[in-house]
Amino acid sequence: MIAKLIIKPKVFHRSPSSGQVALIILTVMATALTLGLSMSERVLTDLRISEQNQESTRAFSAAEAGVEEALRVIREGGVTSDIDISDLADDLGVDEVTIDSTTIGGTDQFSFSQSFQSGEIALIWLRNHDANGDFDEASGYDDASVDLCWENEAALEAVYFYRSGGSYGVRRFTFDPVADRRDFSGGAGTGNHFSPPTGAGCAGMNLSGTVDLSAETPLFLVVKPFYQETRIGVLGLSPLPVQGYEVTSAGSITQNTQEKISRKVKAFRSWPMPLPMLFHSVFTTGISGS
Amino acid sequence: LAASTGVNSILVQEGGTTLFTLSQNENRNDVLSSGYCNVLRSGFNHSLSTAGWSLGSHTIYFIADNAVGGCPGDWEVENSNTPIVITITNNPPVNVSLTPNSGDICRDHYGPEVDFTAVYRDTDLQSAVPGRDHDVRIGQVRFGEASDPLALITYTDNESGSNTISFAYGNNISMESSSVSAVDGGNLSLSFTLDFSAFSIEDYGNYNLYLRSTDWAGATDGWDLMGDLDIWNCDQVLIDGTVYDLTLIFPYTTCADLDPAVAPPMASVTVDFDCGADGAFTETTDSSGSYSTTLPYESNCQYALTYPGYFNDLADLTGCGGSCEEGLTGLVQVEPSSEPFYQAAIDFGMSGAGSPWIQVFGGDVVAYSSINNPIPVTCTNDFDGGGSCLPFIASSEPSSGFFEEGVVSAGSAISYGDGLAVGNPNDWQVLSDNLWRPVGRGYNYILSLASTDVAPGDIFSSGQDLADINGLDDGIVAGGETEIKLINGNLIIDRDLEIQPDGAALIVVSGDIIINRDVVRVEGVFIADGSIQAAGDPNLSELQLVMEGTYIADADGNGAGSIINNRDLGPGATGNSLNPAIIFRFRPDLLVSILKDGRITESLTDWQEVRP
Numbered sequence: 089m090i091a092k093l094i095i096k097p098k099v100f101h102r103s104p105s106s107g108q109v110a111l112i113i114l115t116v117m118a119t120a121l122t123l124g125l126s127m128s129e130r131v132l133t134d135l136r137i138s139e140q141n142q143e144s145t146r147a148f149s150a151a152e153a154g155v156e157e158a159l160r161v162i163r164e165g166g167v168t169s170d171i172d173i174s175d176l177a178d179d180l181g182v183d184e185v186t187i188d189s190t191t192i193g194g195t196d197q198f199s200f201s202q203s204f205q206s207g208e209i210a211l212i213w214l215r216n217h218d219a220n221g222d223f224d225e226a227s228g229y230d231d232a233s234v235d236l237c238w239e240n241e242a243a244l245e246a247v248y249f250y251r252s253g254g255s256y257g258v259r260r261f262t263f264d265p266v267a268d269r270r271d272f273s274g275g276a277g278t279g280n281h282f283s284p285p286t287g288a289g290c291a292g293m294n295l296s297g298t299v300d301l302s303a304e305t306p307l308f309l310v311v312k313p314f315y316q317e318t319r320i321g322v323l324g325l326s327p328l329p330v331q332g333y334e335v336t337s338a339g340s341i342t343q344n345t346q347e348k349i350s351r352k353v354k355a356f357r358s359w360p361m362p363l364p365m366l367f368h369s370v371f372t373t374g375i376s377g378s
Numbered sequence: 379l380a381a382s383t384g385v386n387s388i389l390v391q392e393g394g395t396t397l398f399t400l401s402q403n404e405n406r407n408d409v410l411s412s413g414y415c416n417v418l419r420s421g422f423n424h425s426l427s428t429a430g431w432s433l434g435s436h437t438i439y440f441i442a443d444n445a446v447g448g449c450p451g452d453w454e455v456e457n458s459n460t461p462i463v464i465t466i467t468n469n470p471p472v473n474v475s476l477t478p479n480s481g482d483i484c485r486d487h488y489g490p491e492v493d494f495t496a497v498y499r500d501t502d503l504q505s506a507v508p509g510r511d512h513d514v515r516i517g518q519v520r521f522g523e524a525s526d527p528l529a530l531i532t533y534t535d536n537e538s539g540s541n542t543i544s545f546a547y548g549n550n551i552s553m554e555s556s557s558v559s560a561v562d563g564g565n566l567s568l569s570f571t572l573d574f575s576a577f578s579i580e581d582y583g584n585y586n587l588y589l590r591s592t593d594w595a596g597a598t599d600g601w602d603l604m605g606d607l608d609i610w611n612c613d614q615v616l617i618d619g620t621v622y623d624l625t626l627i628f629p630y631t632t633c634a635d636l637d638p639a640v641a642p643p644m645a646s647v648t649v650d651f652d653c654g655a656d657g658a659f660t661e662t663t664d665s666s667g668s669y670s671t672t673l674p675y676e677s678n679c680q681y682a683l684t685y686p687g688y689f690n691d692l693a694d695l696t697g698c699g700g701s702c703e704e705g706l707t708g709l710v711q712v713e714p715s716s717e718p719f720y721q722a723a724i725d726f727g728m729s730g731a732g733s734p735w736i737q738v739f740g741g742d743v744v745a746y747s748s749i750n751n752p753i754p755v756t757c758t759n760d761f762d763g764g765g766s767c768l769p770f771i772a773s774s775e776p777s778s779g780f781f782e783e784g785v786v787s788a789g790s791a792i793s794y795g796d797g798l799a800v801g802n803p804n805d806w807q808v809l810s811d812n813l814w815r816p817v818g819r820g821y822n823y824i825l826s827l828a829s830t831d832v833a834p835g836d837i838f839s840s841g842q843d844l845a846d847i848n849g850l851d852d853g854i855v856a857g858g859e860t861e862i863k864l865i866n867g868n869l870i871i872d873r874d875l876e877i878q879p880d881g882a883a884l885i886v887v888s889g890d891i892i893i894n895r896d897v898v899r900v901e902g903v904f905i906a907d908g909s910i911q912a913a914g915d916p917n918l919s920e921l922q923l924v925m926e927g928t929y930i931a932d933a934d935g936n937g938a939g940s941i942i943n944n945r946d947l948g949p950g951a952t953g954n955s956l957n958p959a960i961i962f963r964f965r966p967d968l969l970v971s972i973l974k975d976g977r978i979t980e981s982l983t984d985w986q987e988v989r990p
Contacts, residue, residue: 149989153574155985203985207744207787207814211982244810245785247742249966255879256967257779258740263808280785281805307970312742314787314808324551332981338990350990360979362972363824365816365930369741369784369962372910372931374940375749 128272140349143341148351152182154187155355158335161356162189165220168335177339184340192356193331199237199291199321201356204313206242208319210320210366214306216329217359225251225307228329232302235286236311237321239293241266243282243314247367250304257304263297269315280314289323310367332358413698433595435465442571470597471500471514473589474565475504479605483574484612491554494519496531498591498599507594509537511558512566515624516592519568520601521609522585533558533568538832541568566591574611579672582610582720610720615712618670619724621647621663621683628729628756628955636725643667644685644728648709653679653712664684673712679750681705683726729756731949734959738772740780741928741964746815748790753797756955761798767956769797772806778963782806789813820907820934821888824978825864831977833860841867841889844875855881856900860975868892869906877901877927882971884978886933893923895945900924903968912960919948926963 157176158168168189177185192198193213204210215228237246243264250257264270264282272279287296299309311320322328338352365371474497483492500513507513517534521528530546531553543556556570585608586602622641624631635641640793644667651659656674663669673679714722732754743749749771757767772783781803786792787808788960792800802805825837835848842865845851849861853873868889874897877883883902885891890908893900898921904910910931914920923945932939945959972978 097583151987152985159983185423200982200984201986204936205814206810206812222976245742245806249970251970252779255779258964258966260782260784260806262785262804279805279810280808281801312785315810315812337989340990352988352990354986354988356982356984358982360973360976360981362969362979363819365819365905365933366928366972367742367970368744368928368930369738369964370743370745370941371931372745372929372939372941373937374747375736375751376940 094346111119111264113133123273125327142342143343143349144351145208146180146182146284147339147341147349149355150177150182150185151351151353153180154337154339155184155335155353158187158337159355159357162333162335163221166335175328180339182339182341184338186336186338186340188336189333191330191333193328196324196327198328198331199293199319203310203317203319205316205317207312209243209367211358211364212309212311212320212322213329213331214301214308221359222255223359225305229301229306229324229326233298233300233325234309234328235290235298235323235336236263236309237290237293237323238295238318239289240295240316240318242295242316242318243269243280244295244318245282245299245312245314246299247310248299248301250301251307252304256307259300261297263295263315265295266315272339290323293319293321296323308361330359332356363368393623419595421669433466433468468593468595468597469500469502471498471591471593471599473591473599473602473604474499476519476587476589476604479587479608480607482608482610482717484608484610484719490612491571491573493569493571496570496589497558498566498568498589499564500566500591500593501564502593507896509539510594511535511541511767512560513564513593514566514591515594516590517558517566517568518588518590519570520588520590521607524601528581529572531556531568531570543568545570546936548572549581550578574609577609577611579611579614579616582608582614582616584718608718610718613675613676614672615714615719616670616721617724618668618721619714620667621649621669621726621728622667623729624727625730625756626759628759631727631729636727641727641952644819647683647685647726647728649726650682650684651679651710653677675712677712678698679705679710679712681710681724683728685728700757718845729955730754731794732756732954734943734946734954736943736960736962737768737770737958738786738962739775739964740778740783740784741772741962742784742785743788743962745787745799746789746813748792749786749788750791750793751797752793752795755796758796758798760956765956766896768802769799770794770802771797771800773802775963780964783962787813815935817935820905821864821866821886822934824886824905824933827978828862828864828982832864836861836863838863838865838867841865841869841887843870843872845873850875850883850885854878855883857881860884860971860977862886862975862977865889869898869904870894871900873897874899875901877965877968878973880965882968882975884972890939893925895920897923899924899926901965903928903972905930905933906939907932907936908939909942911941912945914944914946916944916946919950919953920945920959922947922952922957922959922961924961924963927965927968929962 126154143198154176157171161168161171168187169185173185173187177183200210216224218224236244236246246261250260262282263285264280264283269280270282270284285295286298290296334356336352336354338350340348342348387721453546466834476494476496496517496519498514498517502513512535517533519531527547529548529551532544534542541558545553552573554571554573559567581948584606586606589604590599590601592598621644622643624635627635627641632902645663645665647663649661649669651671651673652742653674656677659671659673661669661671710724733752735751751771753769758769760767772786774780774783782804783806785806785808786800786987787810787812792807792809794800799805832954847863853875855861855877857878862884865887867887869887869891871891871893885902886905888907891904891906891910893912895913895915910929912923929941932942943960947953947957947959
């Protein structure tokens, strides 16, 4: 008789031990605790940053408000020392607001702090303004010329407004440092025919051109760059009239008596002038029907 | 002696000395009858027929016949037996005259029928041979040349009291009557009447007049020129001429300029003549600029020339009389002032008027897109010739204190048509696609600037007419006054506006500014969010508009708004040829006044945050 050998697979049945479960639970709880603590710290940091940002923003707003208030007061003929900065600080919810103002110009060299786009107008005063900020034809720059200063490869047009007796007139000067633009001979309507710059720069800029102011009473220069954005300055033979004023204001908030948040804003404002568009005969999108 | 062959005389000579004259018509060899038989006696008249004799010398021998003793059959010469030489001569006829033989038959002999008289002469004949009118046998009259005669009248004596007067070649001419008369002393008159009432206009012209005559002996006086006549039909005049392009020499033109060597002829020009009840006539110039037509004599015709393109002007040709015309349209009287009367030449000189264009004195021009300013070629020529037309978009004007022109800047292209340059004298121009373009600086922005400074009465909530705006309604802003008006709507400029020195006007509108077509001068600073438009009637020639100050369109920078010119000055010396339709002139005094006024100003402000 043949014995039938039956082999059955052996099946093991095991249940987790309680130690293992506890270990897993502990791991999970540790992870959760770590995450919780981390998130808590993150939240606290965010809250702190947020609070700082808010206070920074308030400080900045206070600085801006201080500048605006100063500009308003000056525009209305006052002085910044008349501003009650304590009330202003209270109103703005900051601990402190400081305001300083000073005139810009009055020396033989001046440059605008900002740049001017191609076609944009900068006005350089050659007459003084009185204590009220009004244009005063009686006094001002009377030397025979000034040098205009600009940079990069921009071209420049200067329109010199003058008074001759009882009437007013203009003279024009043009400069372009790029020879190909000046004399491009690609056909009619090409080449701007400007003059090359007359100098190697001034007021920290690499280009300059002399504007002849002789024989007339200079009023102001309207300066317009072309092709490129550029800063603009002027160098006189003697001190130039004040061009405007600069106001500086700071807002401060002190946290926990130790940490102080301050923001500071500076603004230059020129003397009032006619709208820049007005310094043209025709300023338009196009001319049609002709 | 009535010589049938035209023989004048028969001489009986001896040794060259005339012995006697045979004056009787006798046949040769006939026996002469003198009452003394067969004897020729000196002192007696004898007859001898020379019919059939040839011209030249003939010798006659008188032979004595002594056979019978002096009776018939015997020839004797009483004094000599010497032969007698007889010379036969003949003088040809002469063409004497033809009347009329000069001038203009229609003017001098107005009417359809003209009487002519031709006269011939033959001095050989003392009296006509019986049966003949005259020793002139054939008399002819010819109008024109033999190769192409206008008419041929021929008189022929047929003897025996009859003659023929024939008429040939006449084209639309008829001979109404004719006659001849022989006058003692040698003249033959041929009279005839021609009727030109149906004369063709194509046959008008100057015709030479010829006479020709032939006598009975065959001698001829051939075609003698007796004069000439301008012959036409009295109703129509040939008008021809040439149209010249005087554009390049306009306006300094004279009649002498009507020459192909100076000005090119113009083809395809339509020349219209409206002669009222007499009809209308239209011709077009050919490739050589010529035209030809016929017009009724003494009519008044209105002419008009048209040409495609911009040639809508005519050169000034004052003083050319009737030979040329100076107007695009005008009146001609069809009556030539000098011979020949059947034709007249009228030349025309045309010049291009061009399209309307603008010009700027002393100020900058900024256009973000392109500038297309079609300066006409006539302006260029005028400038070259010392005229006042300046072929530039922008120019200096020293008389106004502008020693340089403004800079002309555009975003894409600057076109100045047939001008010389963009600017005078420096030709300053900038093409740049990054020109500064302020946005939001229009009506609302300026209103915000003005809200506290400008009186409420100067701020209008709706469109206005200039003549209704207080402070501007009288058309003058006096020195020391600065008028600032803000209009929420359109502004109609319906009257001129003058800004006196030290005055200013700043007018800001949210819509368009429209300048009526009867306004010729506007001064001030005008700002529109929309367009600034110079109105005009497309069917009329407008007046030039002078705009002094500053003109800003599309001030709010939204791209909707431009400078629109609808003024067209049309043709003529005051037209587009030499004049810009609009003159812009910069006014720096206005800006100084606005600056001093201070109500509409702004400051350049630059903010920066800096380190505390």
